[in-house]
Amino acid sequence: MGWFENYFEFDRHGTDMKTEILAGVTTFMTMAYILFVNPSILSDAMGKDAFNSLVAVTALAAGFATILMGLYAKKPFALAPGMGLNAYFAYSVVLGMGYDWRVALAAVFVEGLIFIVLSVTKVRSAIIHAIPLSQKYAIGAGIGLFLTFIGLNDVGLLSAKVVAPQGSELVIDGQTHLIGTLQFTGLNTSALASGDILLFFFGLFLAMVLIALRVKGSLLISIITTSVIGWITGVAPWPEHLFSTPDISYTFMQMDLQGLLNVGALGVVFAFFMVDFFDTLGTVTGLSAKAGFITKDGKVPDAEKVLLTDAIGTTVGAILGTSTVTTYIESAAGIEEGGRTGMTALVTGLLFLGIGLFIAPLAGAIPAFATAPTLVIVGYYMLSAIKDVNFADHTEAIPAFLVLITIPYTYSIADGIGIGFISYTILKLFSGRRDEIHPLMYALSIIFLAYFAYLGGAF
Numbered sequence: 001m002g003w004f005e006n007y008f009e010f011d012r013h014g015t016d017m018k019t020e021i022l023a024g025v026t027t028f029m030t031m032a033y034i035l036f037v038n039p040s041i042l043s044d045a046m047g048k049d050a051f052n053s054l055v056a057v058t059a060l061a062a063g064f065a066t067i068l069m070g071l072y073a074k075k076p077f078a079l080a081p082g083m084g085l086n087a088y089f090a091y092s093v094v095l096g097m098g099y100d101w102r103v104a105l106a107a108v109f110v111e112g113l114i115f116i117v118l119s120v121t122k123v124r125s126a127i128i129h130a131i132p133l134s135q136k137y138a139i140g141a142g143i144g145l146f147l148t149f150i151g152l153n154d155v156g157l158l159s160a161k162v163v164a165p166q167g168s169e170l171v172i173d174g175q176t177h178l179i180g181t182l183q184f185t186g187l188n189t190s191a192l193a194s195g196d197i198l199l200f201f202f203g204l205f206l207a208m209v210l211i212a213l214r215v216k217g218s219l220l221i222s223i224i225t226t227s228v229i230g231w232i233t234g235v236a237p238w239p240e241h242l243f244s245t246p247d248i249s250y251t252f253m254q255m256d257l258q259g260l261l262n263v264g265a266l267g268v269v270f271a272f273f274m275v276d277f278f279d280t281l282g283t284v285t286g287l288s289a290k291a292g293f294i295t296k297d298g299k300v301p302d303a304e305k306v307l308l309t310d311a312i313g314t315t316v317g318a319i320l321g322t323s324t325v326t327t328y329i330e331s332a333a334g335i336e337e338g339g340r341t342g343m344t345a346l347v348t349g350l351l352f353l354g355i356g357l358f359i360a361p362l363a364g365a366i367p368a369f370a371t372a373p374t375l376v377i378v379g380y381y382m383l384s385a386i387k388d389v390n391f392a393d394h395t396e397a398i399p400a401f402l403v404l405i406t407i408p409y410t411y412s413i414a415d416g417i418g419i420g421f422i423s424y425t426i427l428k429l430f431s432g433r434r435d436e437i438h439p440l441m442y443a444l445s446i447i448f449l450a451y452f453a454y455l456g457g458a459f
């Protein structure tokens with residue numbers, strides 16, 4: 001038995017080197033899009049000149065945090081700057097509220113420090129353990145639906161009608177987007193015969209069949225096959241070149257901590273913190289349930305180490321120049337391939353550094369239609385956690401249901417968790433079962449009420 005096998009306890013987890021490496025590569029392939037999507041979102045707020053720096057910074061932050069997760073927390077979880085959080089950073093905080101991006105980075109940095117303190121003092125894992133099992137399962141399942149929704153959206157399969165109040169337009173990459181109330185969504189029929197969508201369905205059906213045949217690496221095979229067909233048929237451009245030289249000078253150490261010293265900016269720190277905290281919490285629980293880590297009494301082993309890694313990732317990410325780093329739900333893809341130990345994360349992290357830093361153009365050439373089927377399938381896997389919710393008990397199942405639908409509909413894991421906690425506490429309280437409410441659930445419900453009030457502009 002080699003050093004790696006011993007250190008990561010392959011025997012105890014019933015895994016082997018080949019499975020772990022394949023799992024690490026699969027998770028990387030599923031997440032590689034972030035190397036290009038994150039820079040494109042953040043550079044809307046930081047300026048186009050930031051783009052190259054952001055590619056390297058995204059790879060560095062994801063690589064560093066994921067390797068730390070592998071070596072220290074020994075879990076098959078990968079981290080990168082979160083999609084919900086980068087959009088909040090760019091479109092709400094900088095473009096919406098008008099904060100300089102350096103102040104927004106400082107808010108992320110401080111939020112990360114608060115996280116570190118909470119993780120070290122074990123407050124955070126205490127909160128995790130106070131949350132009812134039905135809510136934990138529903139969060140995992142809701143994140144699954146969210147992921148499917150992201151996949152369908154990425155590939156342009158859904159259309160939406162937006163009723164926009166005047167003046168609420170957002171220009172991204174020269175395209176004008178309406179911001180307003182969503183009236184309905186539908187199938188984007190005009191795109192159905194496009195190469196992108198056809199290849200998406202090809203990838204989806206290929207993945208489905210391979211999974212049904214129980215072929216190892218089926219998601220990875222689907223991503224690679226679909227990409228290559230896309231490149232050959234000209235639906236997606238071949239990678240232009242293989243190598244690029246990393247340069248992070250534009251965003252490195254740019255935080256403006258002094259700019260944070262006003263009440264409004266503290267609200268921004270609070271909002272970042274809430275989203276990061278509960279996104280991580282839900283994701284770690286969902287992934288742990290999927291990997292079979294949850295103990296009989298509903299706990300995630302070594303939760304403190306996982307949370308501390310996540311918190312350090314955010315802080316280091318802010319120093320490098322990116323929005324909040326968080327544990328990715330896409331890690332479910334590698335877990336699905338059998339990844340159970342830190343070796344999986346180590347492989348993913350090294351690929352982020354190796355590919356992300358130096359051959360970013362190649363990773364970026366993997367088209368959205370090739371990764372979207374994976375997001376859809378992983379969503380299906382994660383949804384299965386809902387079967388562990390007891391639907392005979394309305395006081396457990398109704399709040400679980402609300403979490404399940406609110407996460408994808410609001411495109412926000414934190415909002416879904418908030419609705420879940422508030423409704424759980426109210427329902428138990430008014431149905432004569434208050435002794436089942438953990439005292440921390442009252443506090444969390446009140447914090448979420450304050451959070452929603454803040455979002456609604458009450459203070």
Ligand SMILES: Nc1nc2[nH]cnc2c(=O)[nH]1
Pocket residue numbers: 081082083084085279280283326327328329330
């Ligand atoms: N948990 C989680 N996973 C993601 N995958 C892509 N973006 C995110 C995010 O914001 N949170």
